[in-house]
Amino acid sequence: MGRCNVCFRHCEIGDGKVGFCGARTCEDGTVKALNYGRVSSIALDPVEKKPLARFCPGSYVLSVGSFGCNLRCPFCQNNEISWSDEAFE
Numbered sequence: 001m002g003r004c005n006v007c008f009r010h011c012e013i014g015d016g017k018v019g020f021c022g023a024r025t026c027e028d029g030t031v032k033a034l035n036y037g038r039v040s041s042i043a044l045d046p047v048e049k050k051p052l053a054r055f056c057p058g059s060y061v062l063s064v065g066s067f068g069c070n071l072r073c074p075f076c077q078n079n080e081i082s083w084s085d086e087a088f089e
């Protein structure tokens with residue numbers, strides 16, 4: 001078992017289990033990231049969709065994200081892609 005101190009939840013994670021976010025696991029007492037290098041969403045969007053006032057108008061921005069969230073907000077636009085399946089076991 002290991003304790004993750006990445007965020008305020010300070011999860012105690014048993015070997016082979018995942019923390020609340022579903023992005024951290026524990027192997028032999030060491031907490032490790034499960035989502036490193038794993039992409040769950042990628043999108044090319046007009047820069048105007050981002051909170052960047054008057055930054056390169058008319059250009060595009062690439063958004064890349066992975067899974068793992070320490071919240072459970074039902075109204076989140078990423079509700080269906082923000083957790084791994086393991087987060088619900």
Ligand code: SF4
Nearest residue numbers: 004007010011019021
């Ligand atoms: S929710 Fe995730 S990042 Fe936060 S303490 Fe738990 S395992 Fe670590």
